[in-house]
Amino acid sequence: MTKPDQPRSTYITTAFWWLLLLTFSAWAQPTPNTPPPDFSPRVFEIARELRCPVCQGESAAESNAGIAVEMRRIIAEQLAQGRTEAEIRQFFVDRYGDWILYQPPVRGLTLWVWLSPLVGLALLGIGLWRYLARVRAQAQATASDVSEEEIARLESELSQTPER
């Protein structure tokens, strides 16, 4: 609770100090995804597409594990040698397989993973279409199968039914 006789300037000063404290706290946080000064941002762009082999769900750009640091160093060295990004990615694929890539190429089992929702949807569509076609055919058949005689009997029964 605030004291009613407290001067207004005290509130403003307190608010100012809180604001200053929060600003400095915000500055103290590391800026995310900013590469350390030792490697160029391009190194981190390539490393971001590669898994860190010893980490859980971290790329070679995010992790500070020794192996990830060494991977970044290899990328920097190969960039300095004039290798392209594709060549550098291939260097790691040759040693680790497609597993090392965060976006493995769409082939083999990966292709089936991509295609399976489409195949599922197609099967569902065919099933639904066939079911609806059968229901429609049954409805039409039921209407046309009733004989004139039966319709007349039903109408006479309806007309004889006493109204409540």
Next chain:
Amino acid sequence: MLRFWPIWVLLLGGLFYWGLQRPNPDELKSVLVGRPAPTFSLPLLAPYRPTFGLEMGIGERLEKPVLLNIWASWCIPCRTEAPLLERFYRQHKDQILILGVNVQDREADALKFVQQYGLTFPSVFDGRGRIGIEYGYYGVPETFVISREGTVLARHAGELSEVQLRAYLEQVLR
């Protein structure tokens, strides 16, 4: 669709059976298996230099099959594996060479480790783990079985047991 239920049952059953037969997803297959082992030569840790020379590594052809064991002094499974490897090396050093590669480590810590376990099989020092990456390693300990012709026959991720070591020896001598 439901008329064909035996086909659906067979299909689902087949898929289930295939899932059960798949290799263990935790098993890490190396792309190097069946391919030539990456060649390298690295400085040996000081205690091995009088016996083995200044440097050692994997060449295109080898005098005998090699168990390339990647280790680090800070790795706990490496500590339980070290006495087993030493015993195995002493028993079979005429048939197979165990070559240690110390990675992601400080040389002083590696030397302490070697002394602590009295390891007589040679180990080279690769502080930054560059050779580990050349072999596509995931962590330590990890062992690569290399034939005399310099081909990678198998990769073992994690700690080895005596039974597994014997199986690899049989595989490499076959």
